[in-house]
Amino acid sequence: MATIRKRVRKNGTASFQVRWLQGGRGGTWEAERFEDPEQADTFRKLVDAHKQQWPYGWIPGQGFVEPEQDPDDVPLTDRARRYVDRLTGIDPRTRDDYRREVDRHISLMVHTTRSGLVMPATIGNITADDVRDWVRLQEAGQPDAKPGRWVRRPASPKSTANRHGLLWCIVQAAIDADPPLRTKNCCARPRRLADRYRHAVG
Known part of the structure; x- marks a missing residue:
């Protein structure tokens, strides 16, 4: 099961690190950091749903990247x-x-x-x-x-x-x-x- 670690910085702000063993017991430790606890919890659930693997389409440090997105796409x-x-x-x-x-x-x-x-x-x-x-x-x-x-x-x-x-x-x-x-x-x-x-x- 993936877990979340809260880390408090010197300035008082916090970050939330999701950690898990890639592939389960015997795998290597992987982690992804978030500034928002709800986003961290959502990602933790995704890792669990993907059987302790990086969620499909997720780029570490970037999130989900949709390759079909038009380069001219705007908010x-x-x-x-x-x-x-x-x-x-x-x-x-x-x-x-x-x-x-x-x-x-x-x-x-x-x-x-x-x-x-x-x-x-x-x-x-x-x-x-x-x-x-x-x-x-x-x-x-x-x-x-x-x-x-x-x-x-x-x-x-x-x-x-x-x-x-x-x-x-x-x-x-x-x-x-x-x-x-x-x-x-x-x-x-x-x-x-x-x-x-x-x-x-x-």
Whole structure:
């Protein structure tokens, strides 16, 4: 079984080292270091699931590297802002509204790999499951530590649908780009709402 060792630095900060015997008893000691205890625990579980081997696709010191990733891939939020800035046929107030939707809501999306590792969302790596997780987050909101208060209130069905429609268009623009950044839209197209936002591509 892989274990986690907490190491406290002289400045008071801590790191978390996952250690295991490669292949089990009789193997050599291997280790990977993390700054976050939850990431360390996730990796520990991956090592155990892979029978005390380095998880497939994991590069020591780097994490999972997806070789199929497009070299022009960019963070989802960056691509979303670029899409909004290039829209035509809208007034400045509407553009500001779209930017606010990107910064406050679309920026909350993350990508979860098949192995369960959570990583930043890019325009190329998000999946249908990531979108569903994001929609559930919109619907549930984020309660505050103080009872009865919210960090982020649950979104109404209309607001969730509108944000989903904007996200659909952002992803579709990446598909329509030359050269394309994706081959498939991971968002189920919402009827009518997507057309409201599809003023431009690229």
